Amino acid sequence: MIVTLADQPFEPGALVTAFCAGRQETGAVATFVGLARAEQGAATALELEAYPGFTDAAIAEIAQVAIERFKLHDVHIVHRTGHVAPGQAIVLVATAAGHRREAFEACDFLMDYLKSRAPFWKREHGPDGARWIEPTDRDRTDAERWD
Amino acid sequence: MARVLLFGRLADQAGWRDRVVEAADLSALRQILSVELGDALTAPGVQVAVDKAIVRGEATLTAATEVAFLPPMSGG
Numbered sequence: 001m002i003v004t005l006a007d008q009p010f011e012p013g014a015l016v017t018a019f020c021a022g023r024q025e026t027g028a029v030a031t032f033v034g035l036a037r038a039e040q041g042a043a044t045a046l047e048l049e050a051y052p053g054f055t056d057a058a059i060a061e062i063a064q065v066a067i068e069r070f071k072l073h074d075v076h077i078v079h080r081t082g083h084v085a086p087g088q089a090i091v092l093v094a095t096a097a098g099h100r101r102e103a104f105e106a107c108d109f110l111m112d113y114l115k116s117r118a119p120f121w122k123r124e125h126g127p128d129g130a131r132w133i134e135p136t137d138r139d140r141t142d143a144e145r146w147d
Numbered sequence: 148m149a150r151v152l153l154f155g156r157l158a159d160q161a162g163w164r165d166r167v168v169e170a171a172d173l174s175a176l177r178q179i180l181s182v183e184l185g186d187a188l189t190a191p192g193v194q195v196a197v198d199k200a201i202v203r204g205e206a207t208l209t210a211a212t213e214v215a216f217l218p219p220m221s222g223g
Contacts, residue, residue, distance in 0.1 A: 008216045091223050118223050122221035
């Protein structure tokens with residue numbers, strides 16, 4: 001399992017290629033890449049603050065839960081911190097399993113956790129200034145599906 | 148004494164995010180910080196981590212202790 005907080009842009013494709021390499025028994029790798037939206041010009045950047053050592057530990061803990069619950073072979077999560085421009089990747093989740101169902105479901109589970117419960121503080125910058133963002137009701141109910 | 152970290156809107160409100168504060172325990176620290184942060188530290192959803200572990204009660208602080216005040220988390 002790898003969990004990384006990245007303060008610089010990352011290239012998801014290269015990471016997925018590396019994640020797939022050298023596997024003999026993994027039949028399925030599911031990936032999710034989240035990108036920053038421009039919101040029709042209302043957002044010029046997304047700013048993500050993490051608590052290094054605390055945020056990555058919390059994500060690693062939930063990744064371990066996913067490994068056990070979905071019988072995963074491996075997980076790789078990369079999450080940006082700092083200023084993320086529209087179009088740049090915010091998050092990559094890759095899950096490896098014997099078969100596709102477990103890989104898909106674990107990816108979905110991990111993203112629902114990351115969107116609603118992971119220790120990040122998020123601020124959207126736009127032409128009218130900056131505002132702190134909190135999880136939407138949809139983010140919360142998505143996460144509750146797994147409780 | 149402890150190293151105090153503020154995150155999210157708490158850091159905005161205080162105007163700093165990392166400072167060493169002279170306080171023997173968490174309640175003394177909250178008392179000192181309330182001068183500039185008012186009741187923001189006791190607002191719903193604000194959690195406290197001592198040495199990167201969430202603490203719900205009291206804790207003794209030393210020079211090596213790191214205390215973080217965590218406002219409601221946004222998710223990624």
